[in-house]
Structures are given as C-alpha cells and as structure tokens.
Amino acid sequence: xxxxxxxxxxxxxxxxxxAQHEALxxxxxxxxxxxxxxxxxxxxxxxSTLLNLLSTIDRPSEGMISINGENVTDMREKQLARFRREQxxxxxxxxxxxxxxxxxxxxxxxxxxxxxxxxxxVLRVEQVAQQLGIEDLLKKRPVELSGGQKQxxxxxxxxxxxxxxxxxxxxxxxxxxxxxxxxxxxLQTLNEQGATILMVTHDxxxxxxxxxxxxxxxxxxxxxxxxxxxxxxxxxxxxEVQRELGGAAREFV
Amino acid sequence: MSLSKLAFxxxxxxxxxxxxxxxxxxxxxxxxxxxAIRSNEAMLxxxxxxxxxxxxxxxxxxxxxIFSAIFIWYSSDFFLRRRKQELxxxxxxxxxxxxxxxxxxxxxxxxxxxxLVLGIVLGTIASKYFVQLLAYVMAIDIEATFTISLAAIxxxxxxxxxxxxxxxxxxxxxxxxxxxxxxxxAKQQVEGIPKVHPFLAVLSVLLIGVGYYLTGQPLLDHxxxxxxxxxxxxxxxxxxxxxxxxxxxxxxxxxxxxHFKGTNLIVHGQLLSRVKSNAVMLSTITVITAVTxxxxxxATSIYYFIDRTxxxxxPYSLSIASKRAEAERLIKNSNQTIEQRTMVNxxxxxxxxxxxxxxxxxxxxxxxxxxxxxxxxxxxxxxxxYSRLAKANGKRVLxxxxxxxxxxxxxFKGNELLQERVKSPIxxxxxxxxxxxxxxxxxDLPIAQLYEKQRLAFVVSDDAFAMMPERAMxxxxxxxxxxxxxxxxxxxxxxxxxxxxxxxxxxxxxxYAMTTATTGLLxxxxxxxxxxxxxxxxxxxxxxxxxxAEESKQRFTxxxxxxxxxxxxxxxxxxxVGFVFSLPYVLxxxxxxxxxxxxxxxxxYNIVMPTLLAIGxxxxxxxxxxxxxxxxxxxxxx
Numbered sequence: 001x002x003x004x005x006x007x008x009x010x011x012x013x014x015x016x017x018x019a020q021h022e023a024l025x026x027x028x029x030x031x032x033x034x035x036x037x038x039x040x041x042x043x044x045x046x047x048s049t050l051l052n053l054l055s056t057i058d059r060p061s062e063g064m065i066s067i068n069g070e071n072v073t074d075m076r077e078k079q080l081a082r083f084r085r086e087q088x089x090x091x092x093x094x095x096x097x098x099x100x101x102x103x104x105x106x107x108x109x110x111x112x113x114x115x116x117x118x119x120x121x122v123l124r125v126e127q128v129a130q131q132l133g134i135e136d137l138l139k140k141r142p143v144e145l146s147g148g149q150k151q152x153x154x155x156x157x158x159x160x161x162x163x164x165x166x167x168x169x170x171x172x173x174x175x176x177x178x179x180x181x182x183x184x185x186x187l188q189t190l191n192e193q194g195a196t197i198l199m200v201t202h203d204x205x206x207x208x209x210x211x212x213x214x215x216x217x218x219x220x221x222x223x224x225x226x227x228x229x230x231x232x233x234x235x236x237x238x239x240e241v242q243r244e245l246g247g248a249a250r251e252f253v
Numbered sequence: 254m255s256l257s258k259l260a261f262x263x264x265x266x267x268x269x270x271x272x273x274x275x276x277x278x279x280x281x282x283x284x285x286x287x288x289a290i291r292s293n294e295a296m297l298x299x300x301x302x303x304x305x306x307x308x309x310x311x312x313x314x315x316x317x318x319i320f321s322a323i324f325i326w327y328s329s330d331f332f333l334r335r336r337k338q339e340l341x342x343x344x345x346x347x348x349x350x351x352x353x354x355x356x357x358x359x360x361x362x363x364x365x366x367x368x369l370v371l372g373i374v375l376g377t378i379a380s381k382y383f384v385q386l387l388a389y390v391m392a393i394d395i396e397a398t399f400t401i402s403l404a405a406i407x408x409x410x411x412x413x414x415x416x417x418x419x420x421x422x423x424x425x426x427x428x429x430x431x432x433x434x435x436x437x438x439a440k441q442q443v444e445g446i447p448k449v450h451p452f453l454a455v456l457s458v459l460l461i462g463v464g465y466y467l468t469g470q471p472l473l474d475h476x477x478x479x480x481x482x483x484x485x486x487x488x489x490x491x492x493x494x495x496x497x498x499x500x501x502x503x504x505x506x507x508x509x510x511x512h513f514k515g516t517n518l519i520v521h522g523q524l525l526s527r528v529k530s531n532a533v534m535l536s537t538i539t540v541i542t543a544v545t546x547x548x549x550x551x552a553t554s555i556y557y558f559i560d561r562t563x564x565x566x567x568p569y570s571l572s573i574a575s576k577r578a579e580a581e582r583l584i585k586n587s588n589q590t591i592e593q594r595t596m597v598n599x600x601x602x603x604x605x606x607x608x609x610x611x612x613x614x615x616x617x618x619x620x621x622x623x624x625x626x627x628x629x630x631x632x633x634x635x636x637x638x639y640s641r642l643a644k645a646n647g648k649r650v651l652x653x654x655x656x657x658x659x660x661x662x663x664x665f666k667g668n669e670l671l672q673e674r675v676k677s678p679i680x681x682x683x684x685x686x687x688x689x690x691x692x693x694x695x696x697d698l699p700i701a702q703l704y705e706k707q708r709l710a711f712v713v714s715d716d717a718f719a720m721m722p723e724r725a726m727x728x729x730x731x732x733x734x735x736x737x738x739x740x741x742x743x744x745x746x747x748x749x750x751x752x753x754x755x756x757x758x759x760x761x762x763x764x765y766a767m768t769t770a771t772t773g774l775l776x777x778x779x780x781x782x783x784x785x786x787x788x789x790x791x792x793x794x795x796x797x798x799x800x801x802a803e804e805s806k807q808r809f810t811x812x813x814x815x816x817x818x819x820x821x822x823x824x825x826x827x828x829x830v831g832f833v834f835s836l837p838y839v840l841x842x843x844x845x846x847x848x849x850x851x852x853x854x855x856x857x858y859n860i861v862m863p864t865l866l867a868i869g870x871x872x873x874x875x876x877x878x879x880x881x882x883x884x885x886x887x888x889x890x891x
Contacts, residue, residue: 057814078818085816096811100522112518113817118510157815 003069004165004196005031005054010063012049023049025220026063031165031198036191038210039200040238042245046219048169051200055088055167056080068164085113089158089166093173095150097142103153104129104138110161128156132186148179152186159190166190168199172206184209204242208235217245256352260359264367274364274371276328276792280321281372281413282379283785287314288405289380296384299395313778317785322416324789329361329420331796333427335803340428354425361424365417373406383781390556391773392737392766447500447529454501457493460486468851487844488540494840495536499528516821519812520828527801534797535837538790542841542871545786547848549867552779554852554860556772561858563768567761568699570733571746574706574757577729579749584731587742593732595645597638597700598725600718601630601708604685612665612675613683613709621709631685632710634662634700635718643698651694651712659683659690659711664697683711687721701728705756736761787871790837791878798830798882802889809890819891826886834879842868 012024024046031037041047052058054065056072064073068087075083089110090096097106104125105112111121129135132152142150151171158166168187172180188209191197201207208231215222223241227234263270290296291310343353377399384397464486467479503525506512512521555562570589573580584591607623608614614622623629634642636653639660643650654660665675681692690713700710706726739762747754809822817825846864853860 055814078820081813081816081818081821083816084814088816090814092814096814098519098522098808098811100526100808101518105518105522108513109518109812109815112513113515113815113821115515116513118513121513 002033003030004033004035005029005065005067005198007054007065008063010053010060010065012046012053012058013061023219024053024060025218027221028063029214029221031196033164033196034191034194035212036188036197036210037199038207038213039198039216040202040204040207040213040242041216041222042202045216047200047202047216049219050216051167051169051198054198055090056084085110086161087164089161089163091151091154091158091166091168091171093170095142095147095154095174097150097153097157099142101141102138103134103140103142103145106142106153107138107156107160109157114161124160125156128160131159131190132156146179147175148182151175151179151183155183155186155190159195164196166195166197168197168201170201170203171199172201172203177205180206204235204238207238213238213241215241215245256356257359260356260363263356263360264363270332270364273328273332274368276796277325277364277368278371278375279788279792280324281368281409282376283788284314284317284321284412285373285376285405285409286380286383287317287781288408289376289400289402290383290387292402292405293380293384293397294400295395295397296388296393299388299393309774309778313782316782318412318416320785320789321413322419324792325416325420326423327793328796329424331800331803333357333424334800337431350428354428357424357428358421361417361421365413369410369413373409376409377401387774387777390769390777392769447525449501449504450497451501453493454497457490457496457498460490460493462490464490465847468847487543491539491840491844492532492536495539495836496529496532499532499535499836500525503528516817516825519808519817520825520832523805523808523825523829524832531797531833534793535833538793539837539841539844541786541790542837543844543848545783545790546841546845546867546871547852548779549783549871550845550849550860550864551852552772552776553863553867554856554858556776557860557863558856558858559765559768559772563761563765567702567759567764569702569730569761570736571731571758571760572701572703573729573731574701574703574726575753576749576757577727580746580758583742583745583749584733587745588738588740589742590734591731592734593645595642595730597634597642597728597730598718599700599707599710599728600633600721600723600725601706602633602685602687602721602723603628603630604683605629606684609709610681612678613661613681615665615675616663616709618704618708630708631683632700632708633659633713633718633721634710635715636712637715639698639712642700643696646698648696648698651696654690654693654712654714656714656717657688657690658693659713660694660696661692662696662698662700662710662712664695688717690717701730702759703728703756704759733761737765738762739766783867783871787874791875794833794837795878795882795885798833799885799889801829802886806890813891822891823883823887826890827883830879830883830886834875834882838872838875 007030008028009026010024010028011022011026014021014023027050039047039050049058053060056065056067056075060073064071066072067083070083070087072080072083097103098109101109104122107125107128108121111124116124125138126135129138132155134149134152134156137145137149137153142153145153151174155171158168166187171183171187175183184206187197187199197210199206199210207213208227211227212224213227214224222245225234225237225241227237287310291314340353340357343356344350348356381397381399384395388395388397464483467483467486470479503521506517507521507525511517571580571584581591605623606629609616609622609629620627620630639662640650651660661678665678678692678695683690683692690711692711701707706728743760743762746758746760750758812822812825813819849860849864
C-alpha cells in the first residue's frame with residue numbers, strides 16, 4: 001500500500017531564553033493511502049504539536065516528514081504554502097471558514113487558489129456539496145449556519161481539491177452529538193471512497209470512527225490500536241487504553 | 254491596586270499606545286502651531302495688514318478644531334476596539350463598569366496631558382519655522398524667534414479638553430452598551446452582505462455627471478443658483494457613489510469569472526463586507542480631498558501668478574499726472590534710480606455711444622462706457638508719442654494711421670466663463686463728439702496706469718490729435734531699477750500729492766506689497782490647512798484600516814493554514830488597502846480637476862503648472878500613507 005505520510009524521528013523543542021521545553025520527543029509514524037487514523041491523548045500531551053508538524057504549519061526541530069513522497073521539512077515557505085493548498089485539506093475545531101464569503105466561495109477557495117476555470121470550480125463545488133448534503137446552503141454565509149453545517153462546509157472545502165491527506169483537528173469539538181455523528185459518518189464515507197484522513201481528538205467516541213488510533217502521552221507515542229471488530233468493541237478498547245494511560249486519574253472528562 | 258495606579262501603569266506602557274499618543278500629540282501640535290503663528294508678535298509688528306487678516310486665521314482655526322476632533326475620534330475608536338478584550342478581562346476580574354469607565358477616563362486625560370505638553374513644546378519649535386516661511390511668502394522681512402503665546406496655549410488647552418471630554422463620553426457609552434461576552438467577542442462582528450441598489454448606484458454617478466455638466470455652462474448669469482446646485486449634486490453623488498456604486502461594482506466583479514481566480518475571492522469578500530461601514534468615511538474623505546486640492550491648487554495658482562497680475566495692473570513703477578519736478582526730486586533723493594522715463598500727451602474726448610461694439614466693451618476702463626447719466630470718454634494719443642512709448646516698452650512700432658484711422662491700444666480677451674467670443678476690433682468705427690475713426694490695428698501698450706485719468710485709448714495721426722479741441726494732459730511713466738523695494742519714497746510721494754494721490758499718481762510697489770502679503774497669507778493658510786487635511790485624511794484611513802486588520806487577524810491565520818503563501822497574503826493586503834486609498838483619491842482628484850478647470854476660465858491663466866505641483870505633493874504624501882498602512886496591516890495580521 002502506498003505511504004501517504006511518513007514522519008521519522010521528528011521532535012519539537014520550544015526554546016525560550018530561560019528554559020527549554022520538549023513538546024515532542026523523537027516520534028516516527030506512517031499513514032498509508034485510504035487510511036483513517038486518529039491521534040488521541042489528554043490535553044497537553046503533544047497532539048496539537050504533532051498535528052501542526054504533520055500539517056506543515058509548524059516545523060520540527062529535528063527529523064524528517066514526507067507527504068505523498070515529497071520531503072516537506074526542507075521546503076521553503078512559498079513551496080510549503082503551495083504544497084499545503086494542493087496536497088492537504090484541513091478541518092478545524094472552530095471551522096475556520098471565512099465569514100466574509102459565501103459558503104460556495106469558501107468551498108471554492110482551494111480551487112480558486114489553484115487558478116482553475118470558473119465553470120470547473122462551480123461544477124466541483126456542487127459535487128462535493130451534494131456529497132456532504134449541503135447543496136442548499138451554497139448561497140448562504142457562514143454566520144447563518146449551525147455548527148454542524150459549518151463543519152460540513154469546512155469538510156467540503158477540505159476535500160474539493162482531492163488532497164492526498166485530510167487533517168482534522170478536533171473536528172467535533174464544537175458540535176453537539178447529533179451533528180458530530182453526522183460529520184463523522186461523512187468522514188467515514190469519504191474515507192471509504194479513498195480519502196486518507198488523519199484526525200486529532202481527545203473524544204473516544206469520535207476516535208472510534210477511525211481504523212487505527214495512535215495514543216500520545218507526554219510528548220511521546222504511547223500505544224497504537226487497530227480496529228478489527230465492530231465500532232462498539234473498538235470503543236471499549238479505546239476506553240481501556242485510556243484508563244491505562246493516565247493511571248485513569250487525569251482524564252475524567 | 255487602586256484604579257489610578259492601574260491607569261498609570263497602562264499609561265507607562267507607552268510603546269503599546271505610541272500611535273494613539275502620536276495622533277493626539279500631532280493634532281495638538283498642529284492646532285497650537287496655527288494659533289501661535291496667528292498671534293506671532295514679530296509678524297503683527299512687521300505688517301499692519303497681518304492683524305487685519307485675522308479672520309482668515311480664525312476661520313481656519315475653527316476648521317482645524319473640528320478636524321482635530323474627528324481625527325482623535327477615529328484614532329481613539331481604533332484603540333478602544335483593540336483593547337476591548339483587555340477591558341473584558343478587567344470586567345471578568347471583577348471591575349465594575351463604572352470603574353472601567355473611570356479607568357478609561359483617567360487614561361484619556363493622562364494621554365491628553367502628555368499630548369498637550371509635547372504638542373505645545375513641539376508647536377513652539379514648529380511655529381518659528383512656519384512663521385519664517387509665512388514671512389517669506391508674504392515678502393515680509395523679519396527674523397522669527399521662539400516665542401510662547403499664553404493666549405494660544407490657553408485656547409489650545411480649552412479646545413482639546415472639550416475634545417477629550419467627548420472622547421471619554423464615547424468610551425463610556427461603548428463600555429455601558431456592551432455585555433461582558435460582547436467585549437470578548439468584539440472582534441467577531443461581521444456585517445451581512447450589503448444589498449445592491451442598481452438604480453441608486455447609477456443615479457449617484459449620474460448626479461456627479463450632472464454637477465460636472467453644470468460647471469461647463471455659463472455660470473455667472475445664475476451663479477447663486479447654479480453654484481450651490483453643483484455642490485449639492487457632487488456631494489450627494491459622492492456619498493451615493495461610495496455607498497451604492499461601490500457595492501454595485503463589487504457585486505458585478507463577483508459575478509465575473511475573474512472572481513474565482515486566485516485570491517480575488519478573498520479580496521472581494523473582504524471589501525464587500527467592509528464597504529458599507531466604510532462608505533461614510535470614504536465619501537467624507539473624497540469631499541475633503543476635493544476641497545483641499547481645489548483650495549491649495551487655487552491658492553498656489555494665484556500666488557504663482559502674483560507677478561503677472563501686478564504687472565498687468567501696474568505696468569510702470571510709477572505714473573504721475575502732475576508735479577513732475579517735485580516728484581523727480583523726491584525720487585532723486587531716495588535709493589531708487591530711474592531707468593526710464595516716458596511721457597505721453599493724452600486727450601480725453603466725450604462720445605455718445607451708449608453701447609460699445611464687440612469687443613471694445615471688454616475694456617478694463619469702466620469710464621469708457623456711457624453709463625446712465627455719465628459721459629463716455631475715449632483717450633487719444635498722437636502717433637509721435639505712441640512710437641516713443643512703443644520703443645521704450647520694446648514693442649514693434651505699427652505704421653502711422655491716416656487722418657480718419659486709429660489704432661486701439663488694447664488687445665481683447667474673451668471671457669470663457671461668460672462664453673463670449675471676441676471679434677477682431679479691426680474695421681470697427683468709433684465716433685466721438687467731433688469725428689469718426691476706423692480702427693486699423695490693435696496693440697497691447699499701456700499708456701499709463703492712472704485709472705482716473707485714462708480711458709480706452711487710441712492712437713491717431715498727429716494732425717488729427719492736434720485738431721481735437723480738448724486740453725492735453727501730460728502723463729509721465731517711470732521705470733525704476735528695483736521697483737519691488739521701497740525706502741519710504743512711496744510715503745513721501747503720497748504726502749506730496751495729498752488729496753490728489755488717488756488721481757494723479759499710481760505706483761507699482763504698494764500694489765505689489767499688498768498683493769503679495771494677502772495672496773501669500775492665503776496661500777500659506779491654504780497650504781497649511783491642505784497639509785493638515787491631507788495628514789488627517791491619511792491618518793483616518795490608516796487607523797480605519799488598522800482597526801480592520803485587527804478584526805481580520807483570524808481570517809489571515811485561516812488562509813495561511815489553507816496554503817496562501819505570505820507573498821499572496823501581502824498582495825491581498827496591498828489590494829485591500831489600495832482600494833480604500835484609491836477610491837477617495839481618484840474621485841476627489843477628478844472633482845478638483847473639474848473645479849480647477851472652472852477656475853482656469855475665471856482667472857484666464859494657464860494654471861496647469863501650479864495645479865500639477867499641488868497634486869504632485871498630495872500624491873506623494875498619499876503614497877507614503879499607503880505604504881505605511883500596508884506595512885502596519887502586515888505587521889498585525891502576518
């Protein structure tokens with residue numbers, strides 16, 4: 001199977017005048033094509049640091065990351081920006097939609113940045129909107145939408161340019177459980193259609209939609225579990241690891 | 254920690270608030286400087302005219318005060334917005350609203366005091382150089398010194414205390430109006446998509462067009478009706494254009510395929526979301542820009558042409574009609590030297606023409622007409638005097654007229670404003686009480702500058718002149734070596750002529766000095782106000798854009814994450830800022846060019862040079878503001 005993401009011994013050290021903080025200890029991980037991987041861990045475990053590094057928003061202190069065969073650690077700012085908008089799709093906890101633009105324009109943005117013809121763009125926007133069940137919302141503005149709708153718009157924006165990797169940072173963090181389920185089901189469908197998804201979450205239910213979960217603790221990879229049976233069994237498995245993880249005490253959320 | 258201590262600590266955090274303090278200081282500096290120039294002792298003593306022109310200054314200082322208020326209002330609005338979160342935090346920590354308002358009040362007063370001290374100190378320095386400059390343009394010879402004017406300080410403090418009080422009231426209102434959560438969320442407000450009103454959009458542009466069209470019509474006939482109408486059309490049209498046409502334009506843009514190219518989506522969206530709240534500011538700035546450019550352009554034009562105006566009015570250093578010997582003795586005793594003396598015999602002859610033919614009625618001598626009850630008169634000189642005078646003035650000598658022929662000594666200009674075409678005077682017959690002459694030629698030669706003695710003048714043959722029964726007046730014109738200085742000669746001459754000074758002498762210097770002083774002062778006041786308006790409008794856009802930048806921080810983080818490279822972000826910023834800067838600049842410039850074109854007709858000069866100069870200066874400062882704004886915007890969001 002094709003490797004989409006490969007990180008080798010990446011670390012992140014935050015250096016201040018007075019102190020040095022090692023946010024991420026040497027870590028290696030691999031994501032294959034059409035995989036749905038979740039990264040879990042308690043707050044402050046280094047999840048976000050890891051995601052920022054993998055999504056090229058931040059640079060590792062050491063180590064190497066390659067995405068879809070391209071080494072992104074050596075890229076310059078300009079190349080990176082281009083790489084991000086062509087190869088990556090983002091879904092954030094707080095949606096990160098541009099409130100000054102319509103839903104349609106928000107979804108179209110990655111294609112517009114890639115300077116694709118308008119007719120093509122409009123066609124493609126309609127396709128993904130249908131895929132995510134938001135075709136009626138296209139002319140609205142983000143402020144008029146509910147959280148769940150916004151996140152599906154964000155998902156549409158993340159997949160419209162068929163990126164090699166979709167990165168989701170706590171995508172259900174601001175949604176109620178019904179909207180969350182709907183979104184995760186959409187993500188699962190996208191995954192079944194061949195999208196590679198890497199999702200960061202601290203919520204076991206959300207994580208249970210993935211096929212593989214990587215647990216992070218204190219800046220290190222702690223455990224990795226795969227899903228073999230039903231989602232419910234997988235969820236039980238997650239809970240078990242979590243109890244083990246904190247001596248249970250810390251994650252009472 | 255007490256409130257006052259907290260306020261003091263906030264005050265000390267000057268680096269954070271440097272821009273606000275700078276804005277306040279700048280406003281005070283300008284206002285105080287202006288007052289200080291007005292009450293400058295040296296100037297008041299050097300020129301009695303200066304004191305009389307105080308109204309120019311009073312009017313200007315009122316405008317300045319209003320401007321300072323608007324300027325500080327905008328800048329403090331920006332800083333309040335920026336601090337909303339901080340204030341929300343105070344509220345969260347348990348400060349009552351009343352206390353927050355007190356805190357803001359103390360800070361406003363604190364910065365106000367610092368600003369006053371800095372502004373007045375800097376203003377004292379600045380005013381010395383401005384006075385020097387003013388003296389230079391007014392052609393007054395003084396040495397400016399650093400002076401402190403208590404009256405100016407008092408007035409400055411009074412005016413700005415009122416302004417600060419208003420600002421504090423506004424802050425208080427903001428604090429009381431918002432809930433805690435709103436303070437925290439201050440940056441998240443988004444306006445809805447503005448509605449498109451194609452009819453109003455087109456109507457607004459049409460209104461401006463109508464205003465422009467009206468300026469091309471013969472104005473003077475209905476000046477009191479047409480002038481306000483033009484103003485109303487253009488101003489209402491400008492506000493309409495900024496409010497409706499911009500939205501219309503942006504909506505058209507977003508319908509086009511180009512909309513989905515690159516970062517256009519982001520730029521259009523951002524512009525469209527702000528255009529409504531920016532409309533009033535943009536229209537105000539457009540109008541101010543137009544007024545400023547026109548005023549400065551006019552003032553510089555008039556100043557630029559002083560020499561020509563005075564030269565036209567007073568072609569000779571001195572003209573006299575009597576007491577030649579005494580006058581020459583006075584001149585001999587002064588520092589002046591006579592470069593040239595020309596004498597000419599003039600006969601004024603009555604005529605009965607009630608209306609002069611075109612173009613003769615365009616003459617500058619009103620006594621030439623036969624107005625109600627008054628006798629119309631022509632001046633005649635003979636050909637011998639004419640040829641001497643022409644040679645002395647360096648003009649080509651025309652051939653002698655025959656017995657019944659005459660050369661008219663004036664060339665005629667049409668009046669574009671009245672839309673009057675000038676016919677050639679050649680071939681026209683003039684008839685006085687004795688005889689009739691046919692005009693055979695025209696030349697521009699002043700025979701003297703004594704309005705009381707002189708009418709529309711003609712050259713006739715020596716014989717014809719001799720036959721006129723009227724008594725000839727002997728007018729004498731002098732050209733001095735240096736007619737722009739005076740060591741008291743003028744006073745002595747006036748004393749010599751006494752009551753006859755009005756009719757029997759006319760000198761270049763008093764007119765020159767008076768014109769230079771008044772137009773110089775006007776040009777200075779216009780330039781000063783223009784500079785202030787320019788800086789203020791630039792700063793208002795600057796602060797408005799920075800407030801927008803503060804609110805757009807998150808949007809830029811989003812597009813950065815999505816993969817818009819920094820260079821592209823910079824280009825987005827340049828286009829956003831460029832749009833807001835160029836709209837009022839371009840429209841204001843067009844307005845003022847139209848206004849100036851009317852002025853050109855009025856003045857009958859080619860005012861391209863001084864106008865270009867004024868526009869050039871304006872553009873440079875505007876560009877500097879644009880660059881500064883782009884940089885500051887980038888610092889905030891990138």
